[in-house]
Amino acid sequence: MEEILRLEGISFCYEEERKALNNLSVSLYGSEKVAVIGNNGAGKSTFFLCCNGVRKFNDGKLFLRGKEIGDSKKERSLLRQTVGLVFQDPDSQIIAGTVESEISFGPMNLKLTKEAVRKQVDDAIANMELEAFRNRAPHYLSGGEKKRVSIADILAMNPQLLLFDEPAESLDPDNKRLFEQNLDILGKKGLGIIIATHDMDFVWRWADRVLVLHKGGLAADAKPEDVFSDEILLDTCGLVQPVLFQVGKIYDMKPLPRTVSDIHKLRL
Amino acid sequence: MIITAVLTVIVLWCLFYGSIPGQVLIFFCLIMGGTIAVFGRHKKEGFLIIDILARKSRLYHVNASLKFWTTIILMILCISSNSAVIGIFLAIVMLFLTVIVGGLKIHDYMSMLVLPVSFLLLSGLALLIEYGGSPAGVLNLPFFHGYLSVMRTDQIRTALVMSKAFGAISCLYMLSLSTPMSDIIEVLKRAHVPDVIVELMYLIYRYTFLLIEMYYSMKSAAKSRLGDIDYRTSLRTTGSIYSNLLARSYRQANNMFDAMESRCFEGEIRFLESRKNMTLIQVITAAGIMLITLGLRLC
Numbered sequence: 001m002e003e004i005l006r007l008e009g010i011s012f013c014y015e016e017e018r019k020a021l022n023n024l025s026v027s028l029y030g031s032e033k034v035a036v037i038g039n040n041g042a043g044k045s046t047f048f049l050c051c052n053g054v055r056k057f058n059d060g061k062l063f064l065r066g067k068e069i070g071d072s073k074k075e076r077s078l079l080r081q082t083v084g085l086v087f088q089d090p091d092s093q094i095i096a097g098t099v100e101s102e103i104s105f106g107p108m109n110l111k112l113t114k115e116a117v118r119k120q121v122d123d124a125i126a127n128m129e130l131e132a133f134r135n136r137a138p139h140y141l142s143g144g145e146k147k148r149v150s151i152a153d154i155l156a157m158n159p160q161l162l163l164f165d166e167p168a169e170s171l172d173p174d175n176k177r178l179f180e181q182n183l184d185i186l187g188k189k190g191l192g193i194i195i196a197t198h199d200m201d202f203v204w205r206w207a208d209r210v211l212v213l214h215k216g217g218l219a220a221d222a223k224p225e226d227v228f229s230d231e232i233l234l235d236t237c238g239l240v241q242p243v244l245f246q247v248g249k250i251y252d253m254k255p256l257p258r259t260v261s262d263i264h265k266l267r268l
Numbered sequence: 269m270i271i272t273a274v275l276t277v278i279v280l281w282c283l284f285y286g287s288i289p290g291q292v293l294i295f296f297c298l299i300m301g302g303t304i305a306v307f308g309r310h311k312k313e314g315f316l317i318i319d320i321l322a323r324k325s326r327l328y329h330v331n332a333s334l335k336f337w338t339t340i341i342l343m344i345l346c347i348s349s350n351s352a353v354i355g356i357f358l359a360i361v362m363l364f365l366t367v368i369v370g371g372l373k374i375h376d377y378m379s380m381l382v383l384p385v386s387f388l389l390l391s392g393l394a395l396l397i398e399y400g401g402s403p404a405g406v407l408n409l410p411f412f413h414g415y416l417s418v419m420r421t422d423q424i425r426t427a428l429v430m431s432k433a434f435g436a437i438s439c440l441y442m443l444s445l446s447t448p449m450s451d452i453i454e455v456l457k458r459a460h461v462p463d464v465i466v467e468l469m470y471l472i473y474r475y476t477f478l479l480i481e482m483y484y485s486m487k488s489a490a491k492s493r494l495g496d497i498d499y500r501t502s503l504r505t506t507g508s509i510y511s512n513l514l515a516r517s518y519r520q521a522n523n524m525f526d527a528m529e530s531r532c533f534e535g536e537i538r539f540l541e542s543r544k545n546m547t548l549i550q551v552i553t554a555a556g557i558m559l560i561t562l563g564l565r566l567c
Binding site for chain 1: 319320323448449450451453470471473474477478481520523524526527528529530531532533534537538539540541542
């Protein structure tokens, strides 16, 4: 897998005495499914804002496809285009009067031609199945629909890495299922997907790799089974094991079930 | 609603007293008051659905620039005229366009119109009635050792002011009930209104809905904890809600700026514009209405 983004020794402070990120180093690749977990205030959102270049870190270096990103507008734009960030609250992200113009905001900022913008907007709308809402005002949409608009916002910029900050927190079960289906579609397109979440069951079911943040530092970077087997780590970071992981351990299932249908298969 | 209906009856009675026969006047006043009472039931938070109604209207598909500039010209003609006929003519034309052509329900139209009409009626009442020591008007009511009088000149002046205002309001309602705010902002942008104003309009429009949503959720939360149990508590609750709104809107603005920056925002808000084509029949209709209005204005 190609390395898209590398952070080296990143530190960031909101206030002098409180470090939101502390000497954090990590590499992110295309086509991988990464979950970022940690308790509240662990630095997940700040980590994402630094990855996208919205927050300028105090120390450290950031590399995009091996090339260091400096302070120039061009480099920042390239970083923000390549690493798309979907915010936790769609209402923080959505600014336009219609879904179509909202989705066009990013591509228009990239100074593309109108035809190119139109094509990217149309593709993003088709990908997120938003055709019926194209001319609707975003504030009249439901939470799940707004979330799809906020994802289409970023998709329209053709990113290589997609960062989701707690994407399913306010979604109902139906919309959560739809969101996971969308993730599968995006994954198949070869996008690297990084999701910050508190939903350990989702992490266990979905992720290939888990980053555990604790007090602004990287406490672990491992496969889900390794992270959830490390009880000291979980205890230190205030995390819990996923339900299916616990069930698999209790009944000594091998391999450990990731979904309920895995349990059915193992029992057969 | 009932108050507006009663106000309608009183103002119309004062306005036309002495000009038309008594029985006809009673009938006319009751019809108008009844219409307001039946159709004009104001929906709570109804203004929030203006955009939805606009998108449902058949006039939504008409070019926004054409609608906008026609409305502006008609409003200027209406306000600058010295005849009540233009206001009445425009009110009827706009009612026809919005309800018959646009397909908006008469109840929705009336319920939207009733709020500005209430203010208009109150202003009309203030213009109509004078207090004096002797019964000098066409209508005189004894009041505290004097008389509340309605003069003939006041009737004419009030009819002119109210018809102008009503005509202009009707034009604006035709525009806003057939053109979503985002389209109107795009027209202003094309008209070279300064970017800073257009961008502020985009953000204010978006934030109006967000803040109202926040306000109602905070209000419900306060109500659920008896925050409106008595007048004093209610006042204190409202104060707290407003201060919280300020703090939250500040935080929301910061988050929104982050989200805009994350999508390569560099100081200029730009969206893809989608223009609707003008058809010949639309241009002819708009020109026709403007010419008739101009003709009435010159008569």
